[in-house]
Every structure is written in structure tokens, then in C-alpha cells.
Amino acid sequence: MSNQRLQGWNPQKTGFTYAKDRIFGPGFRSGGLYADLGLAEATGGNFHAHLTKINPEKHSETGTTGMHRHDYDLQFCYMISGEIDFVIEGIDEVLTFRAGDTFVLPHKILHNEIRITEDYQVLELYGPAKSGTVQVEPGVGAGEVSEDWAKKQSKKNGQRLQGWNKQTPVFTYAKDREFGPGLRGSALYADLGLAEATGGQFHGEIVKTNPNVHTEQGTTGMHRHEYDLQFNYLLSGEIEFVIEGINDGPGDEKLTFRQGDFYCLSSRILHNETRVSEDYSGMHVYGPAKAATEQLTPEID
Helix, strand or coil, X not given: XXXXXXECCCCCCCEEECHHHCCCECXXXXXXXXXXXXXXXXXXXXXXXXXXXXXXXXXXXXXXXXXXXXXXXXXXXXXXXXXXXXXXXXXXXXEEEECCCEEECCCCCCEEEEEECCCCEEEEEEECCCCCEEECCCCEHHHCECCCHHHHHCCCCCCCCECCCCCCCEXXXXXXXXXXXXXXXXXXXXXXXXXXXXXXXXXXXXXXXXXXXXXXXXXXXXXXXXXXXXXXXXXXXXXXXXXXXXXXXXCCCCEEEECCCEEECCCCCCEEEEXXXXXXXXXEEEECCCCCEEECCCCEC
């Protein structure tokens, strides 16, 4: 893994959004509905993350996005539900992704989404937040680009990242996923291939409770990470936090995140995961892939 820092970087702020407050509305494609996770605000526009689902009023099995390419430095997607079929430049077969699968599409690679099921939902993380899309052929039906997209993009940040390793396409499938040991003894980790795709610039993983070690009394202890970016999305269960400057004072309530909630933590901010439910699982994306963790108080299993 690489410890190469991101340059041209706006310092990340701690931020979070909750699934219970999430609102879906129009966005890039006319057949989609989009919900912003708040990453652009937290990163000063360096990155953006949203959920996309089908607009039932416009969905059809025959709609396609047409061959197109994005000007992203990073594009990482995690399938929440449903199915999507892709045609991708340089790959001979049609690729199908389902719930729990992930895919990384390199900068400006041509691709076409040729089938999306009605229950489709995906989490997409990309940067910079303002990035152009070139349509080589027009979208069809629900795959057409929304007319007001350019106006929304104009309000975002197009600042490029420096010191970037060239990407390769990498796909991981939930059916093949293996969990093993990682940073914390009370958790199990599954690699999502992001370090391989980005030359070690970023790492992506799913973390879940290790039932053989986990206790309700377990905590991570107060600690901090050297990440330039730390993105977290809860897939199931609950986790409680104490975070420096937010709820670390006497009598402050713990922050609780549940399924569908998002949070990101600024570089080197102190925090402690004080309770993790037995059914907890979360998706983490951070960079650089090789970054130090400083432990200030002991971890408790």
C-alpha cells in the first residue's frame, strides 16, 4: 500500500448525515433519483458521494446511458440493491453487478449502463465533485442526461487532486467476499480492491463485528488517524461515538449512527467507538491506503 499524500487538498471537516433525513430528488440522469450524503461539503468540493435509485415514473428495462466517460480522478461504487449491466471499454463481456458488489471505473474510461432493475440502488463516491461527462452516444429513455444538471454542477468545486496514481478497473463481488483480521481484534475486515485499483492511493473495506471477540462493553479507545479522506457508510446495525470537539465534554450524549447513515472524520481528530452492535457492518473508504493510527487510550475488547 502507498502512504503518498493527496495534494491540492481542502482539509476535510467532520460531518455526518442520517438516513432518516435523506431526501431523493432529480440529478444527473432523468431516470434516476439522487440523495446527497454531504461529502462535498465536508471536503470543500474535493469529493462527492450520493445514493442513486430508480425514478419509478421514468424507469424502463430498455433505457441505456449510452457510451460515455467521466472526468473523475476517482470513481468508486457500492451496490446497495438490485442489478446493473455494464459494457466497459476494453472488456469483452457484459458485466453484471448485484447487491454488495463494488466497481472502480478509471478516469475517462468509456462505459454504458444497458440494464438497471427496478429495485436498483447504488452508492457512488467520486472526485472532484465538479467533473465533466462526455456523451459519445446519447442516452435512451431514462438514461438521458437531465437538463438542469449543468446548473447544479456549476456550483461545485472542480479542483483536481495532485500526486495521483493512475487507476485500473477493479470489481469485487459479494459472493466471493472473505473476511479476516485487521486493525481491531473485535472486528473482521473484507478488502474491496480499491488499493489495487488506485495504486495504493485509497483503501476500501467492509468492517463487521467479530462474534468470537465482540462484547457490548468493548471500545476502540481514543485514537486518531492520518487520513486525508475518511468516508464511512453504515450497512447494518449501530455504532456510538465520542468525537473531539463535538461530544467529548462532561454530560455530552454519544453520537449514534445506524443503517444508511454517513459520517466522515477530519484528519487526526480524536474519537472513540464506545459501542458497536452485534449486527454492525460498515463500508469504509480512506486515503492514503497506508496511514498511521495513534492510540491515546487503550482499546477494550
